Amino acid sequence: MTLIALVIVSMMMGRYDLSLSEVFKYFTGQANSSSSLILKLRFIRIIAVVLVGAGLSMAGATFQSVFSNGLASPNLLGVSTGASVGAAIAILNNKSIYWIEISAFIAGIVTVFLTLMINKLLHNESNITLILSGIIMSGLMQSVLGSVKYIADPENQLQSIVYWELGSFMKVDSQSLISVGPILIIGIIFLLVTRWRLNALSLDTYTIKTIGINPTINRNLMILFATLLTAASVCLCGVVGWIGLVVPHISRSIVGEDNRYALPMTAITGAILLLIADTLARSISVNDIPLSIITGFIGVPIFIVILVRRRNIGI
Amino acid sequence: MESRIITKNLSFAYKTKQIINNVNLRIEPGQVLVILGPNGIGKSTLLNCLSGVLTQYNGQICVNGDDLKTMTIKDLSHQLALVSQGVNIKSNLTLFDYLLLGRTSFHTIFEQPDDTDKRIVEDIIEEIGLNDYAQTSLQSMSGGQRQLAIIGRALAQEPQVLIMDEPTSALDYRNQTVVLKLIRRLSSKGISIIMSTHDPNQAQIIGDLVGLLIDNQTYLQGVTKQILNDDNLSELYGTSISSTYNESLDRKIFGIGMD
Known part of the structure; x- marks a missing residue:
């Protein structure tokens, strides 16, 4: 309900404020052509924001469960940066949006498994080591991204690559939404229907095996879909920080640890928070503000509060 | 009726180090088997083999007559469950x-x-x-x-078999009693229980059978009365252990000697 109300409020807000009645007229097909055009663009953007908000948050929650590590997130594991490297390489080769998606997904998967390999080499099971491995991979991918930018054509390629790094929904249009949206929807639905199994996967490997499910297959399947969601999000709007890390914690502090309730809550909360952030991003000033700036200002204070509140039970 | 678990010459090596060797173990429905042995002798390794977690063993493990290696993880989990240390x-x-x-x-x-x-x-x-x-x-x-x-x-x-790795090691006396009573109730319902412990007195209290992992080469199993005596335990732990009969408890109490 909150989400629907927010969608409507968000439709009204922007560089040209529109009234509630105009928004209703748009949905009933009676709006005049000028406001209808604005509302159509806004509606496409809002759908993209809602899907990415839900998807990135669920990806974060999934990583946190599978690695039983409250600090895991698409960004801290290096998946987001990896996916943007994949996207950038595809842009460099002037590929279509589909190839950008595939390339982002493959690079995201490669990054997450390299992160896991580094973590294994370190022979240390602490939560921080996994994040350290993620930061190492992220650093490497930043360098690769830097090299790609260096050789990119400054006229048009460089601009689109930089757009990816900052995180923005400015360039989302009906074509990119149609090609990426379904992947986000598939990923979201898959994780929602398999959410009970995430509870079991946060146990230790031996226990998972003795309760009768294959730890490797189940974990990798979840990692695959979480990475798919991250890569698809990166294709639509670039790298958006904090959402994937903070939202799962907010949801769990509201409905508890059980993913049967926490994961749907995460999806809705993520959609709401990103919608607020994006509405601010396109309404505050004449130009769109990069999204990560706003999610940072919202996410960091919330994360500090969560860290302090949850220090007793361990993150 | 089939034995719940039988092992034939079960051995497990980690890299070149032989951890357990030629373990021949057998447990029937409703029995409690208590595994005793010094630290690092391979009690957890043995239990992890029996529960299907470690599969690179030699020899054979049969669960209700089926070879463990031919069973799926799912089928095994419906017959046997592992209770790891809870800390x-x-x-x-x-x-x-x-x-x-x-x-x-x-x-x-x-x-x-x-x-x-x-x-x-x-x-x-x-x-x-x-x-x-x-x-x-x-x-x-x-x-x-x-x-x-x-x-x-x-x-x-x-499950029909519960495998418990030192289920009482981190517990105080009252909680030990709670867990041991629960084990006794479960075995009376026909569940077979294999547990490891550092306390021979627990074997005395609830064990129908006792298995001793004496060194990396020998496994000795028998009914509690025959196996659980001062000589066997002194040899097992490499220190002097003696027992006295306690009338009010109506059982032997084992204690360590400091000489």
């Missing part, structure tokens, strides 16, 4: 949700727990005596309650 449990779930995890393999990845699962878990919570804690997070429970929770999760698999 390091990381889960923040409530007791009820944690016990539900024992029902995971009864469903496909796309399913949710149903009313049958919930009823089974409610009964188990009653059995382990934690009715007041069903909605309490595991992290806010005591060590003893957490150990009971792990046993409960294993019971939710409705």
Whole structure:
């Protein structure tokens, strides 16, 4: 309900404020052509924001469960940066949006498994080591991204690559939404229907095996879909920080640890928070503000509060 | 009736180090087998082999007549459950949700727990005596309650064999009694229990059978009365151990000598 109300409020807000009645007229097909055009663009953007908000948050929650590590997130594991490297390489080769998606997904998967390999080499099971491995991979991918930018054509390629790094929904249009949206929807639905199994996967490997499910297959399947969601999000709007890390914690502090309730809550909360952030991003000033700036200002204070509140039970 | 578990010349080596060698173990329905042995002798390794976690062993393990290596993880989990040491449990779930995890393999990845699962878990919570804690997070429970929770999760698999790795090692006397009484009740229902412990007195209290892992080469199993004596235990631990008969408890008490 909150989400629907927010969608409507968000439709009204922007560089040209529109009234509630105009928004209703748009949905009933009676709006005049000028406001209808604005509302159509806004509606496409809002759908993209809602899907990415839900998807990135669920990806974060999934990583946190599978690695039983409250600090895991698409960004801290290096998946987001990896996916943007994949996207950038595809842009460099002037590929279509589909190839950008595939390339982002493959690079995201490669990054997450390299992160896991580094973590294994370190022979240390602490939560921080996994994040350290993620930061190492992220650093490497930043360098690769830097090299790609260096050789990119400054006229048009460089601009689109930089757009990816900052995180923005400015360039989302009906074509990119149609090609990426379904992947986000598939990923979201898959994780929602398999959410009970995430509870079991946060146990230790031996226990998972003795309760009768294959730890490797189940974990990798979840990692695959979480990475798919991250890569698809990166294709639509670039790298958006904090959402994937903070939202799962907010949801769990509201409905508890059980993913049967926490994961749907995460999806809705993520959609709401990103919608607020994006509405601010396109309404505050004449130009769109990069999204990560706003999610940072919202996410960091919330994360500090969560860290302090949850220090007793361990993150 | 088939023996619940039989091993034939079970051996396990880690890299070049032989951990356990030629273990021939047998347990019937409703029996309690207590495994004793010094630190690092391979008790956990043996239990991890029996529970299907470590599969690179030599020899044979039969569960209800079937070779363990031919069984799927799922089928095995419906016959046998592992209770690991509870100290390091990381889960923040409530007791009820944690016990539900024992029902995971009864469903496909796309399913949710149903009313049958919930009823089974409610009964188990009653059995382990934690009715007041069903909605309490595991992290806010005591060590003893957490150990009971792990046993409960294993019971939710409705196994015929429970394998328990030092289920009482982190517990005080009262909680040890709670767990040992629970083990006795479960065995009277026909569940076979294989547990390891550092306390020979526990073998005396609940063990029908005792298995001694004397060194990396020898495994000796027999009925408690025959196996559990001062000489065997002194040799097992490499220190002098003697027992006295306690009339009010009506059993032998083992203690260490300091000479």
